[in-house]
Each structure stands twice: as C-alpha cells, then as structure tokens.
Amino acid sequence: MSVLIDKFDVFAGGFWLTLQICILAAIGALILGAVVAVLRISPVPPLRALGTAYVTVFRNMPLTVVMFFAAFGLPALGSNADFLRIPGLDAVFSRLGTDLPYFRFALIALSLYTAAFVCEALRSGVNAVPAGQAEAARSLGLTFGQNLRYVVLPQSWKASIVPLGSVIIAMIKNSALVGFFGVIGDLSQTADQLTSAGGYAFIPVAIGISVGYLIMTVPLGALLDRIEKRQAVAR
Amino acid sequence: MRLMRVAAVAAAATLALGMAACGGDDGDEGTGSGSKSFAAGSTMEKLNKAQKIKIGTKFDQPGFGQKGLSGKPEGFDVEVAKIIVKELGIPEDKIEYVETPSKVREDVIVNGTVDLVAATYTINDKRKERIAFAGPYYEAGQNIMVRKDDSSITGPDSFKDGTKKVCSVTGSTPIEEIKKYVKDVATQVVPFDTYDKCRDALKSGQVDAVTTDNVILLGYIAKDEASFKMAGDNFTKEPYGIGVKKEDTDFRNFINDVLDKAMQDGRWKKAWDDTAGKFGATLGDAPTINRY
Amino acid sequence: MSQQTSVLYDVPGPRQRRITLISSLIATVVVLVGAYFLIYRPLADKGQFSMELWGPLIDPSNENFSQVWERFGVGLRHTLTAAALAILSSLIIGTLLAVLRIQLKSLTRRRFTGLATPLAYLLRGLSVLLSVVTRICVEVFRGLPVVLTIFFVARGFPEFGVSFDNLWYLVIGLTVYNSVVIAEILRSGMEGLPGGQAEAAAAIGLSPAQTTRMILLPQAFRIMLPALISQLVVVLKDTSLGFIISYEETLNIGKQIIGVLGNPIQVYAVIAVLFIAANYSLSKLAQFVQHRLARGRKTAGTPAQQAPATALISQAEGAGGN
Numbered sequence: 001m002s003v004l005i006d007k008f009d010v011f012a013g014g015f016w017l018t019l020q021i022c023i024l025a026a027i028g029a030l031i032l033g034a035v036v037a038v039l040r041i042s043p044v045p046p047l048r049a050l051g052t053a054y055v056t057v058f059r060n061m062p063l064t065v066v067m068f069f070a071a072f073g074l075p076a077l078g079s080n081a082d083f084l085r086i087p088g089l090d091a092v093f094s095r096l097g098t099d100l101p102y103f104r105f106a107l108i109a110l111s112l113y114t115a116a117f118v119c120e121a122l123r124s125g126v127n128a129v130p131a132g133q134a135e136a137a138r139s140l141g142l143t144f145g146q147n148l149r150y151v152v153l154p155q156s157w158k159a160s161i162v163p164l165g166s167v168i169i170a171m172i173k174n175s176a177l178v179g180f181f182g183v184i185g186d187l188s189q190t191a192d193q194l195t196s197a198g199g200y201a202f203i204p205v206a207i208g209i210s211v212g213y214l215i216m217t218v219p220l221g222a223l224l225d226r227i228e229k230r231q232a233v234a235r
Numbered sequence: 236m237r238l239m240r241v242a243a244v245a246a247a248a249t250l251a252l253g254m255a256a257c258g259g260d261d262g263d264e265g266t267g268s269g270s271k272s273f274a275a276g277s278t279m280e281k282l283n284k285a286q287k288i289k290i291g292t293k294f295d296q297p298g299f300g301q302k303g304l305s306g307k308p309e310g311f312d313v314e315v316a317k318i319i320v321k322e323l324g325i326p327e328d329k330i331e332y333v334e335t336p337s338k339v340r341e342d343v344i345v346n347g348t349v350d351l352v353a354a355t356y357t358i359n360d361k362r363k364e365r366i367a368f369a370g371p372y373y374e375a376g377q378n379i380m381v382r383k384d385d386s387s388i389t390g391p392d393s394f395k396d397g398t399k400k401v402c403s404v405t406g407s408t409p410i411e412e413i414k415k416y417v418k419d420v421a422t423q424v425v426p427f428d429t430y431d432k433c434r435d436a437l438k439s440g441q442v443d444a445v446t447t448d449n450v451i452l453l454g455y456i457a458k459d460e461a462s463f464k465m466a467g468d469n470f471t472k473e474p475y476g477i478g479v480k481k482e483d484t485d486f487r488n489f490i491n492d493v494l495d496k497a498m499q500d501g502r503w504k505k506a507w508d509d510t511a512g513k514f515g516a517t518l519g520d521a522p523t524i525n526r527y
Numbered sequence: 528m529s530q531q532t533s534v535l536y537d538v539p540g541p542r543q544r545r546i547t548l549i550s551s552l553i554a555t556v557v558v559l560v561g562a563y564f565l566i567y568r569p570l571a572d573k574g575q576f577s578m579e580l581w582g583p584l585i586d587p588s589n590e591n592f593s594q595v596w597e598r599f600g601v602g603l604r605h606t607l608t609a610a611a612l613a614i615l616s617s618l619i620i621g622t623l624l625a626v627l628r629i630q631l632k633s634l635t636r637r638r639f640t641g642l643a644t645p646l647a648y649l650l651r652g653l654s655v656l657l658s659v660v661t662r663i664c665v666e667v668f669r670g671l672p673v674v675l676t677i678f679f680v681a682r683g684f685p686e687f688g689v690s691f692d693n694l695w696y697l698v699i700g701l702t703v704y705n706s707v708v709i710a711e712i713l714r715s716g717m718e719g720l721p722g723g724q725a726e727a728a729a730a731i732g733l734s735p736a737q738t739t740r741m742i743l744l745p746q747a748f749r750i751m752l753p754a755l756i757s758q759l760v761v762v763l764k765d766t767s768l769g770f771i772i773s774y775e776e777t778l779n780i781g782k783q784i785i786g787v788l789g790n791p792i793q794v795y796a797v798i799a800v801l802f803i804a805a806n807y808s809l810s811k812l813a814q815f816v817q818h819r820l821a822r823g824r825k826t827a828g829t830p831a832q833q834a835p836a837t838a839l840i841s842q843a844e845g846a847g848g849n
Contacts, residue, residue: 043536046551050558057799060760060806062767064778065799072432072791075439077569098422100400101441134534144536152535169670176672180405180428182436184420188675192406195682196338199361202686206679210671217670294773295786302783304594306601334773342682346690428770431785458789 003200004208010194014187015212020093021106021186022172022216028111029171030164033118040123043144051119058116063109063174067181070109071102081105095183102182110175117167125160126152158231165224172216187212278479278486282350283324290316291335291343291352291478295429297454298511299355308332312353312475314506315372315494319351319477322493338406341365344478351490352478355448357408358525367483368476369490371522372503376469377409378449380456382437383464388444390467391416400425402433402442409447412471430455438462448473450511457514474522491524580790584797595784602780603801609694609766609776613701614759620702621709624661625747626739628714631658633735668707673765676700681772693774701765705758712754716747749820756813760806767802777801 004011039051058066074081081104090097096104129152137151179189191209194200273279282288292312293300299310313332320330335343335354343349344366355375358368379401381388393399397418403410405426417423425442427433433445434455445452449469456463477494479486497503498521507518539547570576583591634654642650668676677700684690684699691699720743728738748755767778781798785791 041535043539044547044551044554046554056807057803060764060803060810061799062764062778062802064767064770065795065802068791068795069799072435072439072795075436075441076573076575076792077566080441095421100422100425102425131534138534138537147535173670173672176674179426182402182425182427182432182441184424184426188672189405189426191675191678192338193411196406202682206675206683209675210667210679213672213675214667214670218666221666221670294783297786301786304591304598304784304787306598334775336773339773342685346685346688348690429782429786431782431789431791435791 003194003204007194007198007200010190011187011208011212014185014190014209015215017095017183017185018172018175018187018212019216020095021103021110021175021178021183022168024093024096025107025110025114025171025175026168028107029114029118029167032111032115034122036115036119037122037126038148040119041126055116055119058113059120061113063113063177064180066113067106067109067177070105070112071181074105074108075101081108084108100182106175106178106181106183109181110171110178113174114167114171117170118164121163121167122156122160124163125156125158128159129155162224162228162231165220165227169217169220169224172220173213176213274485277489278350278483279323279489286325287329287331288320288323288325288351289331289333289349290320291333291340291349291354292316293336293354294332294334295431296355296451297458298450298514300353302334309510311373311507311510312355314510315477315497315503316351316353318497318502318506319490319493322489337404337408340478344480347480350479351486354478355450355473356476356478357473358476362478363481365481366478367481367487368478368525369487370476370494370524371474372477372494372498373450373475374519374522375448375450375473375475377412377446377471377473378452378469379466380434380437380445380452380463381443381466382440383462385443385466388466391446391470393466394418394423394444397423399423399444400442401444401446402427402436403446404428404430404433407447413446434463450514453514454511474525476525488526491526495524575792580788580793583784583788583790584793591788595788598780598784599777599797599801602775602777605694605769605774605780606763606766606776609697609701609769609774610759610763612694612698613705613766614762616698616702617705617709617758617762618755620706622713622744624665624706624710625713625717626744628658628661628665628710629717629739629743630735631661634658665707665710668703669711671704673701673704674768674771676703677768678771693769693772696772697766697769697774697776701762705762705765709755709758712751712758713744713747716751717743719750720746752820753813753817756809756816760809763806763809764802 036051036054039047040055042048042051080101082101084104084107085097087097133151133155134147137147142150175186176188179186179192187209191205194205195202273283290313292308292310294302294308296310296312300308300312301310302308317327317330320327333343333349335349335352337354340352340354340356341362344352356368357375358371362368379388379391387393388399391413394401394413394417400423401413401417402425403413405428410424410426414420414424425433425436427436430445430447430451433442436442437445438459444466445455449465452463452465456465477490479490494503497506503521504518512518574580578586582589583595586592631654635651635658637651637654640647677697680700680703681693681696684696717739724742724746725738728742733741766774766776769776770779770782773779777798781794785794788794
C-alpha cells in the first residue's frame with residue numbers, strides 16, 4: 001500500500017490532468033451540444049437534417065474511432081488545432097498552449113463525441129415542457145427565437161439538468177481513453193506506468209486510480225440524485 | 236455422380252501424397268512425433284503427448300510477430316518458435332498463437348496461459364525474478380527513428396534541451412527509458428497504443444522522433460525509405476529470449492539446446508532471412524546462449 | 528418528437544417557405560464548397576483517396592479484398608459474441624440486483640415485530656448492512672471508467688489465480704459496469720410506477736417478493752425497454768475497448784490490417800461506417816419497439832404517460848455511459 005503514499009505526486013498529477021481535460025471538454029461539449037440542439041429543433045429543414053446527422057454519427061461511433069480521427073484526421077487536413085491555443089487560458093491549463101497538439105486533439109474528440117449526448121439531453125428537456133406552453137407563446141405572436149428564449153428554455157433547463165449531469169459523468173469516465181492517443185500522464189495511464197514500468201503491486205495502484213475517478217464521479221452522481229428527488233417531489 | 240467420385244478419389248490421393256510428403260520430411264530429420272522420446276514427467280513429454288502448444292507472441296511487430304491478412308502471425312519470433320515446436324514433435328498447425336503485448340508477458344507465463352513466449356522479449360534481471368529465459372536468440376537495442384531530412388537528432392541526448400518530441404507505445408519499456416533523457420515529459424513524450432500511430436505522427440510532423448527497439452524501426456524504414464532514417468546507434472542492449480516458467484529448468488535447457496543446434500545448422504539464419512532479414516537488418520553473429 | 532418541436536413555430540406560409548428554400552439552397556452550396564476546399568482538397572493532395580489505399584477495402588477485384596473482409600468478418604463475429612454475452616449477463620445480473628435493492632429497501636423498513644427482540648434487531652441490522660453494501664457496489668462500479676474495469680478484471684483475476692480467455696475478461700468487465708446501469712434503470716422504472724400498483728398487490732395478499740416479480744418488474748421492463756435497448760448500443764460500442772486486453776474484435780483486427788496495408792484513415796472510416804450502421808439499426812429497433820408498446824397500451828393511461836420523462840433520463844445516462 002505504500003505506493004499510494006510514495007507515489008502520491010504521480011497520482012495527484014494524473015488526477016489534475018484528467019480534471020483539466022474534463023473541465024475543458026465539458027465546456028466545449030456544452031456549447032457545441034447547445035448549438036446542435038438548436039439546429040435539431042430549428043424551422044429550417046437542412047439545418048434540422050444537419051443536426052440529426054451529427055447526432056446519428058457521433059452517438060453511434062465508438063469513442064476510440066472519434067479519437068483516432070481527431071488525432072490523425074485533423075493533421076491530414078493540415079490542422080494542429082491551433083485555434084485552441086487561447087492566450088490566458090493556457091496559464092492554468094498548461095497543456096493547451098504547447099507545440100504538442102494531442103491534448104487539444106483529445107479535447108476536440110471528447111467534445112465532439114459528448115456534444116451529441118448533450119444535444120439529446122437538452123432536447124429531452126425541451127420535450128418535457130408541456131406543448132401548451134409553446135402553443136400559448138405562439139398564440140401571443142412570439143417568434144421561434146422568442147419562444148425558445150422566454151418560454152421554453154427557461155422551463156426545459158430544469159428537466160435537462162439531471163440527464164446533462166449524467167452525460168458529464170460519462171464524459172469524465174470516457175476521458176480515460178486519452179492515454180492511448182498521445183496525451184501522457186492522465187489518471188488511467190498512471191496505472192500502466194506504476195505497474196508495468198515501476199514494478200509496483202497491481203492492487204494498491206488499482207485502488208489509487210479508482211479512488212481518483214470516484215472522487216470526480218460519485219459526488220456529482222449524488223448531487224444529481226438529490227436534484228432528481230427534489231424535482232420528483234415538486235412534480 | 237461418377238465425376239464426383241473421381242474428384243473424391245483424386246482428393247484422397249492428394250491428401251495421402253501430402254501426408255506421405257510430411258512423413259518423409261519428418262523422417263529426414265528424425266523429428267516425427269513417434270520417434271521423439273522425452274524424460275517422463277517433463278514439460279516436453281507433456282506437450283509431445285498433448286500434440287498441441289500455446290505460444291505467446293506479438294501481433295503488431297513487423298518482421299518479428301505480425302498478424303497478416305491471412306490471420307496467421309508471421310515473423311522471426313514466430314519462426315524461432317516453430318523450430319522449437321518442431322523439435323518437440325508437434326506439427327506446425329497445432330500451434331495456437333496468443334497475442335501477448337509487452338505488459339502481460341510475465342503474467343501469461345506465470346499463470347500458464349501459454350507454454351512459452353517469443354515476443355521481442357528482452358532478457359533482464361527484473362523479469363528473471365518471475366520467469367526464466369532461454370536464449371538469447373537475437374540481440375536488438377533501443378534506437379531512434381527520425382524524418383529523413385532531420386539531422387538535429389543524433390541520439391537520446393538530443394532530447395535533453397526540451398524541444399524535441401518523441402513518440403512510443405503506452406506502458407512500454409522504451410517509453411520509460413526515453414523518459415530518463417527528456418527534460419519535460421509533459422511536452423516531449425507522446426504515447427500511442429501502437430507503433431503504427433507513432434510512425435504516422437512522425438510522418439505528418441506532430442512528433443520529431445519514434446523510439447523503440449531498432450528492429451521494429453528498421454521494419455518501418457524498409458517500407459518507406461524516402462521518409463525515415465535511423466538517428467545514431469543503439470543506446471541500450473536488448474537480448475531477446477524465450478520466456479518459460481521459472482522453475483522449469485528442463486524445458487529451458489531443452490530450448491537452449493534447440494537454439495544452439497538451429498544456429499549451427501542454418502535454420503536460425505534461414506528464419507531470419509525469410510522474415511526480418513528482408514528489411515535490411517543485419518543478423519550479426521549468433522549470440523552465445525546464456526545458460527544460467 | 529417532431530410533433531413537439533413543430534409546436535415551437537407556426538406552419539410556414541408561402542413566403543416563409545420560399546425564403547426557407549432559397550436559404551437552404553445557399554446553405555447547402557456553402558457547405559459543399561467548404562467541404563470541398565477544407566476537407567476534400569487537403570485529403571486529395573495527400574493522396575488519401577488513391578485506390579492503393581482504398582482498393583483492398585472497396586474493390587472486390589483487389590488481391591487483398593477477400594482476405595481483408597474475411598478478417599473483418601472474424602472481427603465482427605467476435606464483437607457480436609462479446610456484445611451478446613455481455614448484454615445477456617448484464618440483463619440477468621442487473622435484474623437480480625434491482626430486485627435485491629428493492630427488496631432490501633422494503634426489508635429495512637420492516638420492524639420484524641413477530642420475532643424476539645434481539646433477533647429482530649439482528650435481522651434489521653443485517654438488511655441495513657446489505658443494502659449499504661449493494662449501494663456502495665453500485666456507486667463504485669457506476670463511477671469507474673469501463674476501460675479501467677476491463678483492465679482491472681484482466682489484471683486482477685490472475686492475481687487471485689483465476690484465468691480465462693480474453694473474451695471472458697471483456698464480458699465480465701462490461702457486465703460489471705452495465706449490470707449496475709441496468710439495475711438502476713429497472714429500479715427507477717419500478718419506483719416510478721404509481722404507488723397504487725404496489726398497494727393493490729399488497730391488498731390482494733401478495734408478498735413483497737410476489738409483488739416485485741408479478742407486478743412491478745414486468746411493468747418496469749416494459750416502460751424501460753427503450754432505455755434498455757439503447758444500453759445495448761453502449762455495450763456494442765464498448766466492446767471496441769477489447770483492444771486493451773488484446774481481444775480480437777473489429778477495431779483490433781482493423782489495427783492488424785493497418786499494420787500490413789498502412790491505410791489507417793481508410794480502415795477507420797470503414798469501421799466507423801460499420802459501427803454506425805449496426806448501432807443505427809439497433810436504435811431504430813428501439814424506436815419501433817417503443818411505438819408498438821405505446822400502441823398496445825392506449826388503455827392504461829397513467830404509467831404509459833409517465834414513462835417518457837423517466838425513460839429519457841436514464842436513456843441519456845445509459846447512452847452516455849462510455
């Protein structure tokens with residue numbers, strides 16, 4: 001068990017990197033997912049088709065494949081994802097501004113993949129708003145945009161928050177794959193590094209890694225359970 | 236009807252011929268299963284009796300152990316294993332190959348998942364604590380591959396200034412070795428799940444070098460000489476051995492004898508020429524078997 | 528769904544339709560031109576469309592075509608085997624776990640008044656302990672990445688002297704995660720049923736076990752079927768994580784093919800299409816089943832209407848799960 005104490009800095013470093021990836025990818029996925037959700041419910045048919053196609057493609061592909069296309073498709077298109085080298089942000093998230101693009105590629109892959117699920121979560125929220133609300137708004141003469149902004153979205157937000165949280169939890173867990181696509185030193189890779197190369201016993205290392213992930217996922221899950229229960233009572 | 240019967244007879248005849256040929260082949264070298272006798276209770280006897288064997292090898296190392304489009308692994312490791320299997324009096328088609336990536340090799344031997352491992356398996360003292368090695372049958376070394384037009388990297392020390400980026404495989408020994416040379420792991424070391432991906436990243440310029448055992452790199456260079464070259468000499472020694480159970484000294488001695496014989500009678504060289512030798516790697520002198 | 532979204536805006540008039548048509552055409556042209564210059568051209572310049580790279584995958588006259596697809600066939604078979612086994616065992620264990628948790632919950636509320644005091648306390652303590660343990664198991668396995676559960680299973684079991692085929696490590700790893708998710712889906716389905724169902728069952732003298740088995744579980748299955756089927760999609764996708772333990776599923780075979788032919792982008796594109804096709808048809812099946820069920824249940828109003836909200840929540844959770 002001493003590995004947990006001796007190599008605490010390795011675990012902590014891995015935890016911090018995984019956390020960084022999750023925070024940034026969650027932001028990206030929420031923004032992109034919201035855009036796709038608006039596309040999917042918009043009045044313009046081609047935009048709707050675009051939104052539907054996006055969700056179909058990214059929801060049905062294994063994340064490994066998405067990761068591959070981010071890490072090798074983008075370079076083939078001649079991009080190193082330099083638009084993510086946002087000045088200021090890389091002071092906190094040091095990997096964002098490096099020459100090495102794989103941190104950015106991993107973020108793009110996770111965001112693209114998760115956005116499809118974010119879109120579905122948001123849409124389920126919109127669907128949960130009784131149809132009468134939107135009809136009433138329309139009969140008042142509100143346009144599509146106004147309808148969304150003043151009537152539907154403020155109400156749907158509540159119904160979306162639990163599924164959204166689940167999506168983010170899933171994303172945290174999915175981030176365990178980045179270690180196979182060019183990002184060094186995340187939490188799940190720490191297991192490999194310490195057992196295969198460092199020669200430490202497997203079980204204590206496994207416990208350390210698990211605790212790292214559970215610290216991120218369990219409290220979030222408990223929070224969601226609470227919100228869900230409160231909403232159920234309110235309903 | 237008649238046609239079918241003729242065809243059946245012909246097929247049977249072919250089969251018989253084929254079998255006769257096999258038998259003749261065995262007879263020449265005196266390795267037919269019947270003519271083999273091993274000490275009672277030994278691993279060799281057990282395997283010979285069972286007439287099948289499980290061999291751990293790599294499925295993704297060009298020239299050593301790579302699963303081709305036929306679904307059968309090919310390479311120097313596989314050929315060496317076949318030589319041993321033949322000496323055990325087991326036909327080639329009774330071999331079951333199990334993929335053993337670097338990090339599971341000790342485990343599969345200890346657990347008995349496979350009977351022996353031939354998988355670019357470097358002999359070292361840490362591993363000898365858990366398993367035993369026969370061999371070595373080849374001596375490789377870690378090296379660095381760079382783009383053809385790049386002369387700024389000359390060896391592992393070129394990574395010390397903190398600018399050059401190097402790629403290897405997640406959880407492998409070479410990646411841990413190169414970490415000793417780099418200044419900042421986070422910005423210089425790139426891990427992937429296969430060397431193919433490292434090669435592609437090198438070609439498209441995201442990384443400046445790929446590092447692993449020289450023979451693997453030679454395989455890539457042979458396929459694409461216009462793009463890649465070696466940077467300098469090997470900076471480690473990686474003698475490849477056959478991994479077996481730690482306590483099974485008889486089996487280890489048997490394999491050592493087989494390897495010794497194969498190195499002298501040319502089967503070892505032929506195995507090389509048919510596989511990794513095609514990539515222009517030199518075989519060098521036969522390494523001395525280390526009987527400990 | 529389409530009915531609900533169209534509630535958001537008026538049915539377009541002739542002018543609006545014209546504007547939509549024109550702007551759609553313009554948008555399509557812009558997208559196509561953009562795709563040509565930003566995607567097609569760079570790829571074509573790098574020779575990514577050459578028949579040398581695509582031939583073995585799409586041209587039946589290519590010398591490697593039949594071998595490549597034979598290998599893909601092997602991979603697909605392995606993928607489907609692992610997925611089928613994993614979903615079956617997850618369903619069985621998940622159902623048991625859901626029933627266990629519901630039963631334990633009702634047990635912890637019981638006071639065992641008919642029994643001697645120490646025995647009653649012992650029984651209550653035991654049931655509380657058990658429900659805490661199952662709760663912790665659920666939280667832990669739900670909170671770990673599937674990559675890690677698979678890896679842990681494959682590394683951990685041999686530590687205790689138990690070893691299987693790679694297939695079983697993958698199946699066990701997937702089952703550990705998915706059975707917990709399925710248990711939660713079913714549990715929320717059972718708890719979402721109107722209280723009257725359980726009360727009525729109790730009133731006609733059914734025991735708690737009978738109530739669960741005959742009243743709650745069948746309804747929960749029915750309501751949660753869409754969520755359960757979308758969990759199937761998740762399992763199918765997750766089998767691709769088998770590469771971690773060298774299980775030869777589609778993606779792993781793809782890697783071997785790449786190792787020989789050196790055409791990663793093309794092979795991954797084919798794999799993506801295969802997965803999208805398989806999973807898309809599964810989701811369509813889910814929708815079809817949902818429709819059939821909705822039609823069959825027109826008479827029973829309340830549970831059917833309550834279903835979508837809960838179902839959607841767990842669907843999102845399930846589908847998001849790795």
